[in-house]
Amino acid sequence: MRRIISLLLENEPGALSRVVGLFSQRGYNIESLNVAATEDPTLSRLTLTTQGDDHVIEQITKHLNKLIDVVKLVDLTEGAHIERELMLVKVRATGAQRAEIKRCTDVFRGQIVDVGPTVYTVQITGASDKLDAFLEAVGDAAVLEVVRSGVSGIARGEKVLSL
Amino acid sequence: MELLSGGDMVAQALEDEGVEFIFGYPGGAVLHIYDALFKRSKIPHILTRHEQAATHAADAYSRATGKTGVVLVTSGPGATNAITGIATAYMDSIPMVVLSGQVATHLIGEDAFQETDMIGVSRPIVKHSFLVKRQSDIPETIKKAFYIAASGRPGPVVVDLPKDITNPFDKFEYNYPKKVKLRSYAPATRGHAGQIKKAVSLLLAAQRPVIYSGGGVVQGNGSDLLTKLARELNFPVTSTLMGLGAYPADKQFLGMLGMHGFYEANMAMHEADVVLAIGARFDDRVTNTPKKFCPGAKIIHIDIDPAAISKTITADVPIVGPVDSVLSDVLELLSEARKEGGDTDKAALAQWWKTIDGWREHAGLWTKPRYDQSSALIKPQWAIETLYKVTKGDAYITSDVGQHQMFAAQYYRFNKPRRWINSGGLGTMGFGFPAAMGVKLAFPDADVACVTGEGSIQMNIQELSTCTQYKIPVKIINLNNGYLGMVKQWQDMQYEGRYSHSTYEDSLPDFVKLVEAYGHVGIRVDKKEDLEDAMKEAFALKDRLVFMDIHVDPHEHVYPMLIAPNGSMRDMWLSKTERT
Numbered sequence: 001m002r003r004i005i006s007l008l009l010e011n012e013p014g015a016l017s018r019v020v021g022l023f024s025q026r027g028y029n030i031e032s033l034n035v036a037a038t039e040d041p042t043l044s045r046l047t048l049t050t051q052g053d054d055h056v057i058e059q060i061t062k063h064l065n066k067l068i069d070v071v072k073l074v075d076l077t078e079g080a081h082i083e084r085e086l087m088l089v090k091v092r093a094t095g096a097q098r099a100e101i102k103r104c105t106d107v108f109r110g111q112i113v114d115v116g117p118t119v120y121t122v123q124i125t126g127a128s129d130k131l132d133a134f135l136e137a138v139g140d141a142a143v144l145e146v147v148r149s150g151v152s153g154i155a156r157g158e159k160v161l162s163l
Numbered sequence: 164m165e166l167l168s169g170g171d172m173v174a175q176a177l178e179d180e181g182v183e184f185i186f187g188y189p190g191g192a193v194l195h196i197y198d199a200l201f202k203r204s205k206i207p208h209i210l211t212r213h214e215q216a217a218t219h220a221a222d223a224y225s226r227a228t229g230k231t232g233v234v235l236v237t238s239g240p241g242a243t244n245a246i247t248g249i250a251t252a253y254m255d256s257i258p259m260v261v262l263s264g265q266v267a268t269h270l271i272g273e274d275a276f277q278e279t280d281m282i283g284v285s286r287p288i289v290k291h292s293f294l295v296k297r298q299s300d301i302p303e304t305i306k307k308a309f310y311i312a313a314s315g316r317p318g319p320v321v322v323d324l325p326k327d328i329t330n331p332f333d334k335f336e337y338n339y340p341k342k343v344k345l346r347s348y349a350p351a352t353r354g355h356a357g358q359i360k361k362a363v364s365l366l367l368a369a370q371r372p373v374i375y376s377g378g379g380v381v382q383g384n385g386s387d388l389l390t391k392l393a394r395e396l397n398f399p400v401t402s403t404l405m406g407l408g409a410y411p412a413d414k415q416f417l418g419m420l421g422m423h424g425f426y427e428a429n430m431a432m433h434e435a436d437v438v439l440a441i442g443a444r445f446d447d448r449v450t451n452t453p454k455k456f457c458p459g460a461k462i463i464h465i466d467i468d469p470a471a472i473s474k475t476i477t478a479d480v481p482i483v484g485p486v487d488s489v490l491s492d493v494l495e496l497l498s499e500a501r502k503e504g505g506d507t508d509k510a511a512l513a514q515w516w517k518t519i520d521g522w523r524e525h526a527g528l529w530t531k532p533r534y535d536q537s538s539a540l541i542k543p544q545w546a547i548e549t550l551y552k553v554t555k556g557d558a559y560i561t562s563d564v565g566q567h568q569m570f571a572a573q574y575y576r577f578n579k580p581r582r583w584i585n586s587g588g589l590g591t592m593g594f595g596f597p598a599a600m601g602v603k604l605a606f607p608d609a610d611v612a613c614v615t616g617e618g619s620i621q622m623n624i625q626e627l628s629t630c631t632q633y634k635i636p637v638k639i640i641n642l643n644n645g646y647l648g649m650v651k652q653w654q655d656m657q658y659e660g661r662y663s664h665s666t667y668e669d670s671l672p673d674f675v676k677l678v679e680a681y682g683h684v685g686i687r688v689d690k691k692e693d694l695e696d697a698m699k700e701a702f703a704l705k706d707r708l709v710f711m712d713i714h715v716d717p718h719e720h721v722y723p724m725l726i727a728p729n730g731s732m733r734d735m736w737l738s739k740t741e742r743t
Contacts, residue, residue, distance in 0.1 A: 010347060013294070014282055014286075014292070014294065017283070017286065018286060021286050021287060025287045055473075058473065059470065059474060062469050062470035063470050065469070065470075066468070066469075066470050068290075068291040068311060068345065068347060068348050069347060070347060071346055071347040072347075163346065
């Protein structure tokens, strides 16, 4: 099962490598990862997606919690949450395709953020499956380059991951 | 407020921490620190002959005393040589602080002379690590290192110190914190009351209980409480390799369990209905095939580390907390339950003990000799039993890794915690001798013997020189069978006796001459009838290192031995020809 694990990490050199190292060391898989400082500059927020059954996820969260640099951790998939990923995709856009891609972008509520004589660069935000669906819709042949941010997430409602 | 240089701060912090010994080896990046140590000359420093030996000595000092071991090494090769010792301590959860030199901060990343990314190299084998970037951070970082190493589930902590921040010219305010708090680190201090209650009712209802005690009982100083609990309940106790000595070798003790565990211990685990695991981690050397482990048992698991619980074997009652506090709570609830008329099932227990005694009679190692006592050759088991007799069971025994380690674990009946010092998790050959040095320095009046083999001892034999320099009179019990014995055993059992690179083709040194060259005493023993007197002579030489080169039967195997793959704990070889 796919899980989104989000954590607050000491914003210190080496902290990220401990998190990433844990996954390779223990044979777990990271599907996506993003990390940046929070409003408190001493803390980073790191969000990763991984696959595993309940036993594996329990081990992952326990081992992450054991890292001295990890301050707090939440498995967002355990409750209602909002998931977003940003994608920038460069697609071939010539002739009739130009209009088709524009339409497709509108359908997915994306934006064309750069225009060239033969290419568009499209920006799309949403859950990962929406981004996948867009790529499928425009087709492999048109896609020249894909850049995805990895998943960010936050719990719905009053729940807050903070100190 | 005192102004100190970085080098002085390191030395002062170690003094403030109450450090008794530093085990180390100087080099370019730590020269400022070494100069500070020279000028202050407060903490004795033991110059080993290899950084690996320094880490093992510090590690064993910690295992024997319960205090944190301290290592000081230089950058690059000094740091990488320490790696095996750090990994050894990590696998067995031993508190250790390793101070490593680093090239100057402006050179980091430039492939400077003797530069290694120590933080990166050590990352998977440390509890935590620090690269200190500013002089003023030194005191607090060292305080944190000691706090993290010794608290919770203990482990090694590396503090990497670039040379420039220890220079003698720049001085800063020194203030050693009395306490540190880390917002992201709070080890459990009490077990969950509800879970403990559940555990107690399971224990009281048990028909075929076993207490499975591990290294955590030794590390967590839970030995007395475990003994009290086991005796109050009249439950059988088995111990992992790491836990030996936490419970004394009395009639309730089933011996070690696992790969080379006692028949009665492995059988009892397999047949148990309630297993109380304390500070043990269901290691693969214990469980055999996890799916077939304890098929009928409810499992109560007490451990300080939540990640150890339900890692390989799912716990029915998980209890996260320090072993001493949890066991006190268990004992308290037990006496409350008794006041209300609750008690163990005495009839069921009597039946259970009868079954266990049957197993003991059938194949127990302590019930009657299970090796050939009429053999003219010295059997390694017999050598260990002689060692037990001569030292009256009261020595500190360190060991290397292999057959001799298993024989020592089986036949030296440990009655006290912290007396059996071996590398269980990593299985590091070369551990035993430097470990004995660390223990002997901590307890100069105690008998300290390193049980080893001609393979392992040669992995850190250079320490004979260290023992000459500091007059460390340990005894080395070398069970010399001319083979890498455990490798040979597996090759006998699984590779039709093809001894691929497990012998030395007459290249072994004359160990007696070798140790004499270092100024020590060597005794070679070939004859069975000479062994006991020779051993008495060795231990009578209180102030000399004595190397006993004991030539044992080269073809002896360690039994029992769990049958893998796909075996359960009741599937064992009991001898070369007999299996369960």
